[in-house]
Structures are given as C-alpha cells and as structure tokens.
Amino acid sequence: MILVKNKIEIYRRELNMTQQDLAEKVKVSRQTIISLEKGRYNPSILLAHHIARVFQKNIEQVFIFEEEGNGQ
Structure with missing residues (x-):
C-alpha cells in the first residue's frame, strides 16, 4: 500500500x-484543501501538479510517497 x-x-x-x-488558485x-492537508484525500495528478506550480x-x-506494510 502506498501512503x-x-x-x-x-x-x-x-x-x-x-x-x-490556495483553493481559489487551484479551483x-x-x-x-483542508482534506488534503489532513491527509484524508489524495489529489488527482492534475490537482497535485497545479498545487506544486503555485x-x-x-x-x-x-x-511524499511512502510504501506501507512491505513486510521488511
């Protein structure tokens, strides 16, 4: 699983x-934005791109992409 x-x-x-x-800038x-900041929601690649550009x-x-439970 990827976090x-x-x-x-x-x-x-x-x-x-x-x-x-920020919400207005990325439409x-x-x-x-609240859900993203709290980690409750993962953005689409397009939204992630828009946020990064801002x-x-x-x-x-x-x-940051992290792998969870890889058993190592």
Whole structure:
C-alpha cells in the first residue's frame, strides 16, 4: 500500500496564503484543501501538479510517497 503525505500546509504558510487563497488558485473548495492537508484525500495528478506550480516546486517536493506494510 502506498501512503501519500504532503507539505501543502508548510508551503502555504511560507507564502502567507490562506486555505481559501490556495483553493481559489487551484479551483477547488477550501474543504478540499483542508482534506488534503489532513491527509484524508489524495489529489488527482492534475490537482497535485497545479498545487506544486503555485508553490513553484515539483510534485515530489510537495507530495511524499511512502510504501506501507512491505513486510521488511
């Protein structure tokens, strides 16, 4: 199983951006940003790309993919 963690809140705060500001920039609801930040929702690749562009980062800098339960 792959877990996706993210640094959305960290980068958003560095830019003094509210959840609503980010939501408007990537054309989603504030609730979507809240869910992303809390790890309740994984974005589509397109949304991940839009979010990364707002922060001027690549996707891998914003979203961290971790494998869980690999038995090692």
